[in-house]
Amino acid sequence: xxxxxxxxxxxxxxxxxxxxxxxxxxxxxxxxxxxxxxxxxxxxxxxxxxxxxxxxxxxxxxxxxxxxxxxxxxxxxxxxxxxxxxxxxxxxxxxxxxxxxxxxxxxxxxxxxxxxxxxxxxxxxxxxxxxxxxxxxxxxxxxxxxxxxxxxxxxxxxxxxxxxxxxxxxxxxxxxxxxxxxxxxxxxxxxxxxxxxxxxxxxxxxxxxxxxxxxxxxxx
Amino acid sequence: xxxxxxxxxxxxxxxxxxxxxxxxxxxxxxxxxxxxxxxxxxxxxxxxxxxxxxxxxxxxxxxxxxxxxxxxxxxxxxxxxxxxxxxxxxxxxxxxxxxxxxxxxxxxxxxxxxxxxxxxxxxxxxxxxxxxxxxxxxxxxxxxxxxxxxxxxxxxxxxxxxxxxxxxxxxxxxxxxxxxxxxxxxxxxxxxxxxxxxxxxxxxxxxxxxxxxxxxxxxx
Numbered sequence: 001x002x003x004x005x006x007x008x009x010x011x012x013x014x015x016x017x018x019x020x021x022x023x024x025x026x027x028x029x030x031x032x033x034x035x036x037x038x039x040x041x042x043x044x045x046x047x048x049x050x051x052x053x054x055x056x057x058x059x060x061x062x063x064x065x066x067x068x069x070x071x072x073x074x075x076x077x078x079x080x081x082x083x084x085x086x087x088x089x090x091x092x093x094x095x096x097x098x099x100x101x102x103x104x105x106x107x108x109x110x111x112x113x114x115x116x117x118x119x120x121x122x123x124x125x126x127x128x129x130x131x132x133x134x135x136x137x138x139x140x141x142x143x144x145x146x147x148x149x150x151x152x153x154x155x156x157x158x159x160x161x162x163x164x165x166x167x168x169x170x171x172x173x174x175x176x177x178x179x180x181x182x183x184x185x186x187x188x189x190x191x192x193x194x195x196x197x198x199x200x201x202x203x204x205x206x207x208x209x210x211x212x213x214x215x216x217x218x219x220x
Numbered sequence: 221x222x223x224x225x226x227x228x229x230x231x232x233x234x235x236x237x238x239x240x241x242x243x244x245x246x247x248x249x250x251x252x253x254x255x256x257x258x259x260x261x262x263x264x265x266x267x268x269x270x271x272x273x274x275x276x277x278x279x280x281x282x283x284x285x286x287x288x289x290x291x292x293x294x295x296x297x298x299x300x301x302x303x304x305x306x307x308x309x310x311x312x313x314x315x316x317x318x319x320x321x322x323x324x325x326x327x328x329x330x331x332x333x334x335x336x337x338x339x340x341x342x343x344x345x346x347x348x349x350x351x352x353x354x355x356x357x358x359x360x361x362x363x364x365x366x367x368x369x370x371x372x373x374x375x376x377x378x379x380x381x382x383x384x385x386x387x388x389x390x391x392x393x394x395x396x397x398x399x400x401x402x403x404x405x406x407x408x409x410x411x412x413x414x415x416x417x418x419x420x421x422x423x424x425x426x427x428x429x430x431x432x433x434x435x436x437x438x439x440x
Contacts, residue, residue: 003361006223007252007354012261023427030417030426031434032227034410036353037368040295041232041317043410047417048424055420075260097261125345126370126394133256133350134227137357141223148257150346163421174346190254190263197250197267200275201383204268206250207243214251 001141008215010137011188013145014104016179020051021113025142029178030115032138038127045128046170047135048162050114058161059152060108066151067105071098093189104147104177115146115176116162121169132174145181150174187213221361228435230357231408233365234324236399240271241333245362249398250335252358258347265348266390267355268382270334278381279372280328286371287325291318313409324367324397335366335396336382341389352394365401370394407433 021029026049033047050056075098082091104111115135119128136146152158152175164170193210241249246269253267270276295318302311324331335355339348356366372378372395384390413430 001223003221003223003226003357004248004252007358008255010255010257012257027426027428027430028224028434031413031430032224034413034416035228035230035408035433037230037232037356039370040298041313041408043416045416046422048422049417049419049426052420078260093261123345124370124393125343125349126368129345129349130353130356130368133353136257136350137223138227148346148350150259150344163418163423165422173344188255188261193251193254196254196263196265197269198383199269200272202266202268202385203383206247206269208247210247210251213255214248 004215006137006140008187008213009185010140010146011186012100012147013181013183013185014100014147014177015182016104016107016111016145016177017182018110018112019180021142021144021178021180025144026051026113028142029135029138029144033115033131033135036131036134038131042127044120044123045131046118047131048116048118050116050162051112053109055161056111056114057109059114059158062155062158063108063152064105066155067101070151071101108177111177111179113144113178115174115178116158116172117174117176118164118170119173121171123171123173125173128173132176136176139178140185143180144178145185146176146178148174148176187215224435226357226360228407228433229405230360230366231406232320232367233401233403233405234320234367234397235402236324236327236331236365236397237402238330238332239400241362241364241398241400245364246271246333248362249355249358249364253335253351253355256351256354258351262347264340264343265351266338267351268336268338270336270382271332273329275381276331276334277329279334279378282375282378283328283372284325286375287321290371291321328397331397331399333364333398335394335398336378336392337394337396338384338390339393341391343391343393345393348393352396356396359398360405363400364398365405366396366398368394368396407435 153172198204418424
């Protein structure tokens, strides 16, 4: 797969088929992760692939408990704002996101593969999220969809379930559910570049117009 | 460029030519960043491209001050360990890394392009480092080398220099120097997969052998 196609179309895929992800595909996904950069090339990371349905069964209720708390707090305010103007593009996007998150939570037990990532306590994310994103991009090339979730991070019971050493200072930084999607990959909605970037100062004019995605095609 | 080639060969490139990076190339690098995922698709990020040599001139001494402190503290212990066994592969790798970091620090003023990334205070990195890594991968496809540095993060004088709003809670999370490299891109050294990953538990057997990179070729 072309790099730019992957960078533009690896959107969150939460509706996944229960079909297993073959071992050689898992290997290519996981192997790509370790070639990402890390501070001083320390590679202070640890990954766990989970494809045991018995573990997924235990994770399901835990995930729903965690995402419930998130939906109750973080999402609630946004949802109220959306309810005031239910037909705005923002409200419709949020509603789609809610439905998709809810679907994934309710079908957690049938997700065929999870990639858990651990990093040292106190990490800033700079030496682990590039590796996780590499795995997600490599998955995209295999037709495997994924979502980056941090909702299970605080759950020490999950760490115990996965046999994470308790005295070495590792913390969970992400759980990435993976599987073949029911829908199609596509370019997601994003803010225009000019609203999130500047040249030589915070809001200095960029010198190019990029309100539309520069893929496919690279016309400015 | 093929996705897997990019994932395996986007190693840190610190020896850069002063040649400018054309505007259309910059646009493709920056545009790729915004299609990375972020929590709730909030896109709470801000990027600044810096190609003004006057700014690079101010940044040079600041970077050298910061990296000096890092070299003095963090690197010192590793360097001492290396000095005890100077011919080990680890010692030689560390020495190469030191030389390369030192080279970049001494030539900071002639770096043609920087990508600064900002995120909300208290962020865990999950919603910003995928975007930064996307930019670095997109740069790779253009033949542009880069390094992810977090050394300037604490420097509020840099934020002021770049006109970062002071009362909106933004923090610098990375500065990525970019330019055409003098050397060649290649697959970097990494630990064998089995030492940093497990299946269904921390050190559960992966079920495949991946001590060698699974690229080029995807034989297991």
